């Protein structure tokens with residue numbers, strides 16, 4: 001297995017439950033123990049991590065210019081450094097996957113997997129929440145919220161936004177609610193590696209976890225993958241290889257190995273083994289981040305994702321998230337935060353491509369925003385404008401860093417031109433359907449699967465980490481059943 005990140009850690013733990021399988025997990029970064037203090041600190045904003053060896057920084061071109069995308073490069077991957085928001089997406093997202101021919105991926109199939117993965121301290125056990133899964137989930141308490149988040153929450157209630165007790169319950173949306181987050185009883189972050197690759201699991205005879213083991217390429221015998229080569233030059237054999245290197249690096253490894261669009265590969269002197277649209281259909285959640293400031297301390301101890309307005313511009317289908325991001329604890333003078341207004345829709349026309357030269361990293365282009373984005377986000381801008389006038393916002397002493405009128409004609413388009421940021425939810429670069437079958441096997445190649453954010457055919461209207469856990473749990477079930485039937489193998 002290549003990549004011990006969000007999905008990879010889950011998959012390795014589950015596959016090694018099957019004695020017939022021998023699993024070698026190769027992770028490019030260090031073990032989570034080496035980084036324990038930061039991995040387990042919920043209040044650290046991801047921005048604090050910039051420059052650390054455990055973060056891969058990849059430039060991404062957006063319509064508003066270049067931005068640097070962070071990816072966790074350590075055991076646990078992005079789940080060890082993300083904003084902690086723990087959301088499932090909407091039933092219609094998964095029903096659309098099934099309607100596109102992906103059997104077993106509709107809401108009726110995946111809801112049970114989401115429930116089984118969690119121990120929800122606030123709402124489990126119940127019809128829609130679990131109490132026995134590896135991921136501990138709860139919502140931040142009022143006293144843990146920062147001043148800005150508290151004022152945002154209370155101000156939106158004041159201007160008539162409905163209160164949502166559980167934003168993972170689609171029947172309660174849209175409205176303002178507190179993010180569910182994956183933290184333990186002491187409010188410490190629990191990455192997927194901490195939750196699934198426990199000491200007991202890592203002691204299994206059929207699981208080998210190798211960190212600081214970067215995979216450079218795939219080894220083939222004809223159209224069959226027989227192993228991987230490491231950056232160190234070492235080669236390892238396997239009956240099956242699973243790429244779980246994330247939405248940027250899984251397609252990159254495929255492209256480098258001649259699996260991708262033939263014309264693009266030819267431009268880089270790579271002969272195509274199979275002509276597949278790898279890296280051609282990337283989705284992401286994008287939108288403007290509008291800076292505000294307020295006087296006084298940040299307050300609270302909660303992590304980056306605290307409260308969120310889950311919006312529906314047509315009153316029904318979730319199509320935006322709006323919430324303050326940052327600052328981090330410790331700031332106590334003129335506190336600046338960013339009001340993020342993310343579109344939950346994506347054109348799916350972003351890309352991951354080879355760069356010039358074998359050592360060049362992936363060239364990443366964000367998807368252009370769908371044409372109706374200004375109209376949809378206009379609704380969010382109106383709600384934030386109403387919040388700015390609320391007693392809670394005025395009491396906070398909150399004002400935009402640059403004066404603005406969010407209700408002025410063209411306000412959204414102008415903000416998108418200058419202030420577009422990414423929610424870091426890149427998915428769909430090796431989608432089930434065109435690139436993979438519904439069991440995540442690469443079409444036209446034997447012995448090769450992908451299992452991470454890349455496989456999502458379209459982006460769910462919610463944060464993507466929990467979706468990666470769901471994907472890994474479901475792929476594990478399929479592989480376990482195959483292994484039991486076939487009598488074993490090396491992954």
Ligand SMILES: Cc1cc2nc3c(=O)[nH]c(=O)nc-3n(C[C@H](O)[C@H](O)[C@H](O)COP(=O)(O)OP(=O)(O)OC[C@H]3O[C@@H](n4cnc5c(N)ncnc54)[C@H](O)[C@@H]3O)c2cc1C
Nearest residue numbers: 003005006007028077078082083084085215453463464465
């Ligand atoms: C800053 C930030 C904040 C975010 N906040 C949230 C949030 O609050 N909620 C949410 O739901 N989502 C959030 N996301 C998105 C979410 O975390 C990701 O969509 C998800 O975790 C991706 O999981 P993955 O398994 O696809 O990849 P990753 O978790 O990135 O795992 C990939 C792993 O592969 C390893 N790897 C890569 N290349 C190689 C190689 N060649 N050889 C060996 N190993 C390799 C990497 O080191 C990494 O450990 C955030 C993302 C970022 C970057």
